[in-house]
Amino acid sequence: MSAANVYMGPRGNLVLVPAPAASPDYTPVGWSAKTQYLNGGVGVKTSRATHKEYALTWNATTRDRIRPIMDIYSGMLGTGLIYYCDPVALDANVMPQGWAFPALASLDGPVLISTGANVTRPAAIATPANTLGYPATSVAYAAGTATSLFVPILPGYVLWFGWHGSGTGGVQITPAVSATVSAAAVFPAALLVTDPTRFNASFAGSSYVGVDISLVGGGSVFSGLIAHLLPVGVTPSTGGFVSGQGNSGCSFETAPTMTPYVVANGMDLVGASGKLIEVGSWL
Incomplete structure (x- = not known):
């Protein structure tokens, strides 16, 4: 794996896909609720446990490089959980929280x-x-x-x-x-x-x-x-x-969005975006 690529895919069938654009949004999401009191105070309750959400964007690249992302979503490479091998977590702790x-x-x-x-x-x-x-x-x-x-x-x-x-x-x-x-x-x-x-x-x-x-x-x-x-x-x-910096397996929230680009020299480029949500520990 190089800085230009990351591994992603279902169990036993990881494939290289382009690394997402700089500064992807990796958000830990949990439950929270805020209560406003009659005396002007406020109370906040939150879950200690969270799940990961990966908002990923791929800027203009070739169609061949972006195609595996849609193949993963469609189940062509296998059904079940999708594993996003986050380079930030590999040498830290790939276990989930x-x-x-x-x-x-x-x-x-x-x-x-x-x-x-x-x-x-x-x-x-x-x-x-x-x-x-x-x-x-x-x-x-x-x-x-x-x-x-x-x-x-x-x-x-x-x-x-x-x-x-x-x-x-x-x-x-x-x-x-x-x-x-x-x-x-x-x-x-x-x-x-x-x-x-x-x-x-x-x-x-x-x-x-x-x-x-x-x-x-x-x-x-x-x-x-x-x-x-x-x-x-x-x-x-x-x-x-x-x-723990990793995830227990993800699903796409919706189908990844594909954006075609047509440049003056006729070379067709595409971009994509999608959100992976960690669901494995809650199945």
């Missing part, structure tokens, strides 16, 4: 393990003292039905993964060989929140199109999850926690 910070589920974030017909939020647990910036609260789950997060791996990249907390077998990672074929699951060991080592598992894009990640309830405590996507040969750095 509520996965990187699992204790968000104790507030109003997506519950990652269901333990019955009704959604029961797990109780927050104080995170052990540390100097690495891990969330102040952690969370534990009873055994139950886990949701799964798919994280795509770009060609020529390696996904580095680590989870910080305590317990054994608390995170299951199932590498995906293709859109429909998976390899055997692995269970990386927990890293302590006092350990500057961020990662202890890696998965190469030469072998896998992505990984499915799920939490395993019944004893583990989850403080923070981190994942980097780095080019082959780049060694990840050690350090503290990085909050």
